[in-house]
Amino acid sequence: MEVILGEIATAMASEADRGRVADFIPELARVDPKLFGIAVALPTGQTITSGDARVPFSIQSISKVFTLAMGLGRLGDELWMRVGREPSGLAFNSILQLEQEGGRPRNPFVNAGAIVVTDAILAANQPRELLAELLRFVRAAAGDDDIHINKRVAKSEANNAHRNWALAHMLKARNNLRNDPHRVLGAYFHQCAIEMNCVQLACAGRFLIGAPETALISVENVRHINALMMTCGHYDGSGEFACRVGLPGKSGVGGGILVVVPGRASVAIWSPGLNDQGNSALGTTAAERLARHMGWTVFS
């Protein structure tokens, strides 16, 4: 597999059309669009990498996978009272359905849904307590304690993410937020600002493989999270990802993608340039190539 990863990294390096680096968060806009990293973690713990697989990046929305795991662990199916599990058919930051559908976000991976999940696991705790616990979860999953939150990124988001403020206030207006919007978004912006490199992220994703040696949450929750990653993990580009890659995946605007190969592996890919749906452009292409080369797909 090292040869394949190397070929992919080489091919990606020469791609001219690299998408557009997210520019709405100043801290993210500075990232070099030429960077590309890929890492595969096997259930055994073995990792195979290529490219800039040790350069940390902002995981952004990929953090929603970890908070969802925590939320399902704590609340179980009760969580679905407050957030649905259907594709939204709309952009990741859309507010329209909150207005039309009574304030229950369509799924936990659109921003509104993720904010509700964060509110649910925040409960009556302090944001810093929640963040500490989240870091513990992620570090344990990755088997690596050197994972941190970039506070400059978190602050940069808090000042610029007016869409998220709009979503949080709308959720509050619709009685689907227990905490004050400031408390919830304080936690939310920090969870998005977690930094990991591809190796760490691939390792952290192993709990979704469903193999006995990587179990961290119940088998049922593994299935649910993978199903949601498949149907909703790339927002209004989820169908495209399912067709091209054929594996559950979750993207972040930092350019990272976590891809799960059920029973086999966890893959992290990073390329900062985004496509029109806000998903890593080259990341998707690389995932598609890897899946094709390895014969990895859940659909045949």
Added chain:
Amino acid sequence: MEVILGEIATAMASEADRGRVADFIPELARVDPKLFGIAVALPTGQTITSGDARVPFSIQSISKVFTLAMGLGRLGDELWMRVGREPSGLAFNSILQLEQEGGRPRNPFVNAGAIVVTDAILAANQPRELLAELLRFVRAAAGDDDIHINKRVAKSEANNAHRNWALAHMLKARNNLRNDPHRVLGAYFHQCAIEMNCVQLACAGRFLIGAPETALISVENVRHINALMMTCGHYDGSGEFACRVGLPGKSGVGGGILVVVPGRASVAIWSPGLNDQGNSALGTTAAERLARHMGWTVFS
């Protein structure tokens, strides 16, 4: 597996809440809600059944799987110029996105998208030629020539499906229909009126298993169709089906569901009562039980 299927059939027989039989097509409204059938077809051709697995029913929207297979076979990726491959986030018969998104339906499984696929494969042929070819395809896939179109049902639909007429005219107004709405819907209503029993449908679905012995279309198209069944096969209930069953599936308002277990089996379940999303209520429950019992899921 015979024991498991028998247990499921017995359990389903005693369910009080059986959903609501589709009443907008008079011919379908007459079906006995107590019927329940299930059949599993293995790549080898072996079938295991229980319940009313030999009673024919109207496959309705499950026919979209076969026309999509024909469409992809003929037009390849060009088909995606006219129809998308994203979940719509809306009901199966919604017209809203045709107005807002320039007349390109979100995917080939919502009604508007299926009408476009039928228009594409109809091309300049007569509807009867297309229907003959479709029957040849389905019969070959099922290995059974005793599969027919119920013309009373087709006629019943033509007179009552004003939503579909609205969709077809809207597609025509948006220049995404080559043929006249009457020609296209004439073919469409007949394709939906194909009757099969569970054994026939399970056998006909084997080409989606992806096993060498059941190959009928390209591996790539198998992957695409399964991906679309997973993300869009149950309309605005697709996320729910993915979470509960964890397998690609396609439902019809006749109460049938075709479920694909990649690499392993093709399953047909039939129970006429529908849930709020227009998918078979007990059919979903039965699929969930079977998947759980057999450990069949693509997500772990």
Added chain:
Amino acid sequence: MEVILGEIATAMASEADRGRVADFIPELARVDPKLFGIAVALPTGQTITSGDARVPFSIQSISKVFTLAMGLGRLGDELWMRVGREPSGLAFNSILQLEQEGGRPRNPFVNAGAIVVTDAILAANQPRELLAELLRFVRAAAGDDDIHINKRVAKSEANNAHRNWALAHMLKARNNLRNDPHRVLGAYFHQCAIEMNCVQLACAGRFLIGAPETALISVENVRHINALMMTCGHYDGSGEFACRVGLPGKSGVGGGILVVVPGRASVAIWSPGLNDQGNSALGTTAAERLARHMGWTVFS
């Protein structure tokens, strides 16, 4: 006033940007965009004209004013059970609200609402009976029997207006159409194909002035129709028209506009080129100039 009308006609003749002639109906697409006519009818019956005020044109949606008058005359407030009286905020031919709001169109001037009105006054009659009655009403209002339906235009519409077919089938699907879509649209396309010239239309509009000598319907219905012309008569350009002209008006895609000056006059203007909202571009400008010159506005 003759001088003013002459000045307006001269100014309009030299305008370079004349909008776009409706091209979706072949018969209408052939009209010369350079034509411009204007006529003012006073309660006394006196008419003042300028330009091509004697050239007949297709009144199209202006016919909705006459069918609404008939509908209110026959059904009274019961009509509002089937059609609302609020601006839609959307284009004249939008289908979206039919899906979202249970099939009750927002007002009688958007296409869906006008189709419902035609269905309501059609009742159990033959379309030809209804059309004969409509012509009697319009001729009596105009005091001119030389007003006819252009059957080539009606036929041209029937073959091309797929949006209207979509609307009618959607209304039928939502149980807000008593008759078959074909019967209703047969009548509707013919009512839109009535041809009048500016003098005839201005005279026909006198019943909306509210002066005793021009009374034809109840004072209450005069008020309602004018209120609806003010708030909804120009679709999603109604607010603009209210601000610029300050008078109730109803436009048609043939380029005509009927403007009511309550208590004073009825005005017909015709210029075939349309703006983005489907309203006569120069017609609006001319109405604005006339209103300014004469001090005609209901708002000060």
Added chain:
Amino acid sequence: MEVILGEIATAMASEADRGRVADFIPELARVDPKLFGIAVALPTGQTITSGDARVPFSIQSISKVFTLAMGLGRLGDELWMRVGREPSGLAFNSILQLEQEGGRPRNPFVNAGAIVVTDAILAANQPRELLAELLRFVRAAAGDDDIHINKRVAKSEANNAHRNWALAHMLKARNNLRNDPHRVLGAYFHQCAIEMNCVQLACAGRFLIGAPETALISVENVRHINALMMTCGHYDGSGEFACRVGLPGKSGVGGGILVVVPGRASVAIWSPGLNDQGNSALGTTAAERLARHMGWTVFS
């Protein structure tokens, strides 16, 4: 007219169905639903009143009329670059069109549009400067210096109006807010918390009559504001108000309505209970009766 106002007040006093007092702002929720006041101000300065016409109430959205007058006075037609002048077809606090239409609110009377107007007139000033100027304008219009802002109400709104926070952040995200949401909403909540009684409000509305003796802004702006009150002043109940009352009007959730009788009078009515569209229930009925009795309508 005193007799008529007295009859109306008496009739309203005995109405059982009084609508629902706004409960989303705690301070407003305490108002006695049995109160009813009405005042008519003539161009001469004479006022005729009945009922609780001297009891102050929160004018809420009626303040939008005054800020619009200021905005048009300062920016003229440039204001329409940032806010439209079409009915929205949606509720007063809807956020949907901000998402779908690039952040330009439909008109200055829906909340989003009013927030933009406040932002425009706030410019680089301090909120307190703007509020002082607004009070000067309102007091001058009313000819009464005893008009104040209720700071408890303003504070109560700031803590509870999450919808408005969502709108302001959405406007900011769409680049249609120059100031920080906190600065703009700080001013906005205070403008809504202006308290006036019916006599003061009727007097303050005289500048919209269009009579020479009450002129305060340009005739053109009088026409524009009245046109917008007619088409958008009651949100998605504007068409209904136009049909029933036939006069430009602006409502507030405090239960007040300002009605303009062009050329004749300015009317203020107050009854705290609201209908489904958020407009005073009995206020509308009273306005309809008064208009009918006096023959006041712009539509005949």
